[in-house]
Amino acid sequence: MKAFIRIWKVLDVEEIKKSLFVIGQLSGECFHCHNMGIPVDSKVCPSCGSRFRFIAFRRKTTQSVIDRFRLKHPDSVFIEFDDFKKNIDRDKARRILDI
Ligand SMILES: [Zn+2]
Structure with missing residues (x-):
């Protein structure tokens, strides 16, 4: 039997920033150039050409959505978009405080 089991893995946040497709309700956003309204089945950003190697959902999601x-x-x-976002925010705060 195969099933979704969420795992914790160390990933390069800078790498994700360059190739993340954030899917919203009807369309997606390229995290690299922040182009919005991208069709959800796109593999590459039509604006900056980034290849979407990582996908996150803006809202809480379910297994059936991920399956689709x-x-x-x-x-x-x-x-998990929250995990990514927390790290980005922490990094921004560190830079502002210069620590
Ligand atoms: Zn882009």
Whole structure:
């Protein structure tokens, strides 16, 4: 039997920033250039050409949603947007405080 089991893995946040597709309700956003309104089945950003290797969902998601998108993006890694966002925010705060 195969099932979704969420895992904790150390990933390069800078790498994710360059190739993250953030899927919203009807369309997606390229995290690299912040182009919005990208069709959800796109593999590459039509604006900056980034290849979407990572996919995150702006809202809380369910297994059935991920299952559906996994068929459209079989080679992408699905990440938890909150985890990514927390690290980005922490990094921004560190830079502002210069620590
Ligand atoms: Zn882009």
